[in-house]
Amino acid sequence: MSRTTNESEDGMLYKDQIDSPLMDESNGGSGNGGIVLKKGPWTSAEDTILVEYVNRHGEGNWNAVQKHSGLFRCGKSCRLRWANHLRPNLKKGAFTPDEERLIVELHAKMGNKWARMAAHLPGRTDNEIKNYWNTRIKRRQRAGLPLYPPEVCLQAFQESQQGQSSGGINGADRVQHDSMPANSFEIPDVVFDSLKGNNCVLPYVPELPDISPGGMLMKGLGSSPYCGFMSPTMHRQKRLRESTALFSTSGGSFKNGFPQFDQFQNDTCDKIARTVGFPFPHDPDPTIPLSFGVIQGSHSLSNGNSSASKPTTGAVKPELPSLQYPEIDLGSWSTSPPPPLLESVDAFIQSPPPVGTFESDCTSPRNSGLLDALLHEAKTLSSANNHSSEKSSNSSSVTPGDVAESSNLNICETEWEEYRDPISPLGHSATSMFNECTPISASGSSLDEPPPAETFTGCNVESELVDQAWTPDTERETALQLDYTRPDAILASEWFGNSMHESIASLLGDDLAAECKHLASGSPTSNQGCPWNTMLPVCQISAQHP
DNA sequence: AACGAATCCAACCGCATTTGA
């Protein structure tokens, strides 16, 4: 830090200096009972005085420091200085990869509870963590990267479901997380610790800075509808009420919808894997420590050599994934406003939108990028087809599967409302979960080269899920996990609005296949070119942990 | 080499909570 010019050689501040106008102007000294307290950077002499004082008298009673030590610093400043720089066992230097990973996990769990996060990081201060996180946010915003790695998303999601299954649904008695001593969600830390070992199961998905139009689109997919979907501002009572009602009344609905989607998902995943040929960027080696994208692009890296602003891998170079959605006629999206990037999500995270319905959330300017695009596309398609109007406006044309999916969405909606506690960090994290998970496929979908089959862990796992013996429990669980990430389900929901519904219904109907086939530009699959297909690996990730 | 932008980080500020008289 800089040294102020109005200090004596040893950094001490003498009375005559304190009273000098120079000190007041440049150092911002403030009055305190006639004594001008110094502000600004601490000097080594001041540090010494403070350390000696604390060693002698112990921490606390910070206001007495100024009185008894000769330091012209307010108690607050002394405490801060001690806590952030002088206290023993402080760990200096860049965060280690483990620490970074833990920060991400903790933030997903706690939100901006820096002090509590610091308690999990021995030797680290809340200020350090806060600065790191803020830097991380900026960096990843700029890069168009999601805040949370999918592993963390999945973990938070699973834990949320655990919380529900263990009374979370009627968890009115759940203590507000801030009052929790160490774990805000009544989730043992071992759960997060276990995450470290999950990399053998979870596909490693480096968070590629997908800045291609398709990537942007998927960022929008990840942020726009889901931000609204995940609005954390819904009141808990309402959430609980709706959760209970919906779970009690429509429990069987999604049962019908799930296999359909499962099939859809599985097929699409597999086809994407083979036809789109993106190199699904997971780390096949479970022995390799979990490597989050944040680490890769982090400013404080394991080797300590990389710069904050320098991507450390070729994968994060913007030009690499420039054509990740060859099947998608990106031009058709260009007529819509640019999809929102991560900024929208981050803004959402940092300042949740006003309480409102899904619709209001989803149609808010901040989050509407993708939905606008989808709506525009849907309407364009509807108008382009002669029969679309009758078809889309006719509710009887909705197939049972559609009904099931719609009901399914209700369940999903209810599920997620559980997580939209405005004060719950999971509300944040859950929002980011979508944001995080969505680009998985986006980042992973690239051109021509078919990836090795073994790299498609998500798809493989998904296939296993489909192949395995079906049970109501597994179906339900999987459905609950999957459908939150289903844009078609979202689009079919009531919050999406009737007009939207009509338009989208045409997409989800026969036109969907036709248009997707068209978009796929020669792809034999009917839905491969559909933008939301790129999201499917998200579901796979969720489905990997029934 | 110069300049501006980006980044980092220490410190401040304001508010909320806790504590104690």
Next chain:
DNA sequence: CTCAAATGCGGTTGGATTCGT
């Protein structure tokens, strides 16, 4: 019980440094 002081916490600022052109 009330109130003021102390403390804790999170957000923000601003200067120094680094990076890119």
